[in-house]
Amino acid sequence: MSDRELLGDACTRHLDARSLRAHVEALLPVLERYWSDLERRPVRAQLAPGHVLAAVPSEIPVGPCTAEELARDLEAIVLPALTHWQHPRFLSYYPATTSAAAVASELAIAAMGSVGLQWASNPAATELEIAVIDWVLDLIHAPPDSPFRHRSGMGGGLLQNTAGDALVAVLVAARIRHHRRAAARCGESPDGEELFYRDSSRLVVYLSEHTHFSVRKAARVAGLRTHVLRPARRESGNYAIDAEQLRAAIAADRARGLEPCAVVLNVGTTNTAGIDDLASMVGLAEEEPGLWFHVDAAYAGAFWVLPEFREDARRVQTLATSFNFNGSKALHCGFDSAFLFVRERRDMKAAFSATDHYMAPSRDEDVASPELKDWAVPLGRRFRAWRIYSVLRSLGAAGIRALQREVLGDAEWLRAKVRASALLELVVESPFGLICVAMRAVGGEAQAEFLAEVERASGQGALFLAYPSEVEGRRFLRLATGGSNTRREDLARVFEALEASVLAVAARHSAR
Numbered sequence: 001m002s003d004r005e006l007l008g009d010a011c012t013r014h015l016d017a018r019s020l021r022a023h024v025e026a027l028l029p030v031l032e033r034y035w036s037d038l039e040r041r042p043v044r045a046q047l048a049p050g051h052v053l054a055a056v057p058s059e060i061p062v063g064p065c066t067a068e069e070l071a072r073d074l075e076a077i078v079l080p081a082l083t084h085w086q087h088p089r090f091l092s093y094y095p096a097t098t099s100a101a102a103v104a105s106e107l108a109i110a111a112m113g114s115v116g117l118q119w120a121s122n123p124a125a126t127e128l129e130i131a132v133i134d135w136v137l138d139l140i141h142a143p144p145d146s147p148f149r150h151r152s153g154m155g156g157g158l159l160q161n162t163a164g165d166a167l168v169a170v171l172v173a174a175r176i177r178h179h180r181r182a183a184a185r186c187g188e189s190p191d192g193e194e195l196f197y198r199d200s201s202r203l204v205v206y207l208s209e210h211t212h213f214s215v216r217k218a219a220r221v222a223g224l225r226t227h228v229l230r231p232a233r234r235e236s237g238n239y240a241i242d243a244e245q246l247r248a249a250i251a252a253d254r255a256r257g258l259e260p261c262a263v264v265l266n267v268g269t270t271n272t273a274g275i276d277d278l279a280s281m282v283g284l285a286e287e288e289p290g291l292w293f294h295v296d297a298a299y300a301g302a303f304w305v306l307p308e309f310r311e312d313a314r315r316v317q318t319l320a321t322s323f324n325f326n327g328s329k330a331l332h333c334g335f336d337s338a339f340l341f342v343r344e345r346r347d348m349k350a351a352f353s354a355t356d357h358y359m360a361p362s363r364d365e366d367v368a369s370p371e372l373k374d375w376a377v378p379l380g381r382r383f384r385a386w387r388i389y390s391v392l393r394s395l396g397a398a399g400i401r402a403l404q405r406e407v408l409g410d411a412e413w414l415r416a417k418v419r420a421s422a423l424l425e426l427v428v429e430s431p432f433g434l435i436c437v438a439m440r441a442v443g444g445e446a447q448a449e450f451l452a453e454v455e456r457a458s459g460q461g462a463l464f465l466a467y468p469s470e471v472e473g474r475r476f477l478r479l480a481t482g483g484s485n486t487r488r489e490d491l492a493r494v495f496e497a498l499e500a501s502v503l504a505v506a507a508r509h510s511a512r
């Protein structure tokens, strides 16, 4: 039998409307069941490594399978092996918030199957991306003449896979801008690739010890040295670096013959949701026009949509050469959706512009048709803009604000319970949806016992999942609330489990 005979109908129908319906109809009930019984599943998969590997055929199957068989594989093999990020009591890392509109949009994106290499290859993708980026700027109170808007013709925004990708793009662009400006100061205009081969070994990027490790990775990729500053615990009860520290670090580096190139500041660190002292940085940015100031707000930037954070959003937009935040961590846009905003698009284009004969001629200077391939690393770009459009359009600005308020309200409710508890305490005053909690005022050994007890009480992730972290040698639990399905009653169950864990440790100690 030939391959063609073996495949039969499956080959000719693999991309027709009937086949699409068959796959969707087979899949939908599985997903409906999954969403309906999600809460009753253990948050973390209760299985040993190798389970999935053993469950799938060890060699590629020769013949085709039906849509029903495929849906059964998903239900029987994949779903039980998931760590359920959308579980109401998933409190680890930061959430990957999503929504039904985001999920359905992915089907549409895949069905369109159109790749956004450049405007001509998918005009809808480029133009929707511009539209939604400007919507996001509306949400975070950017003025109509903001340089970060595409319509300004100066800067703009684009969607990236993740914050990590955005950070790489920014630091590479910062390095090239540094060399470009240095060359201009010497009256040189390097041609071709020459700018990219310049010695960067003296160039420094400044960051805090609490900055996400993605920034250190990005600096490595960009070929920049890092100068890591130690954040201090401030009046807010959280950790931040300020302009005075940065000024001193810059002066010390210059004295050693190094060249400051970029600074990455935090709004919402991963460990404690700390915010660097941006107010003090505004003056420094004016003193140091050659430094690229990037603000990583991967998690917390989404909360700028609320009027009470309007001033923070304004400060970032005054200070930053570029900033990023994710549409997934707290904006219900689904993974992956990282927004990157740049003040000057020419800085990105100087680093990433590239083309060849087989590309369509472009009208790049038109506001409606920027060549986003020239702003960052990838050429082929997913049509994520349809997902962002779907979510923002279906929820509207008011819906998004209402969801954010709920997250902040629930987190504040839990914080108040911890503050009032005789057994637990807040290790750090963390804002937004993050709560940093430990057993009240005890040292190393009992705290370690407490964390082990929490692990046991959580059924190793069966009831809830939150990984311990550490700050200044003190271990604590990071409760990252704000998941799309997390409700106050889920937080209440977690709180009860934490208090019960303290009591169990205390009972063991008093029995000794």
Ligand SMILES: Cc1ncc(COP(=O)(O)O)c(C=O)c1O
Pocket (backbone or CB within 6 Å): 093, 094, 161, 162, 163, 164, 165, 212, 214, 268, 269, 270, 296, 297, 298, 299, 326, 338
């Ligand atoms: C502040 C911050 N920056 C960067 C990242 C990296 O995010 P991504 O997974 O989008 O690369 C994270 C991830 O949690 C983060 O919290």
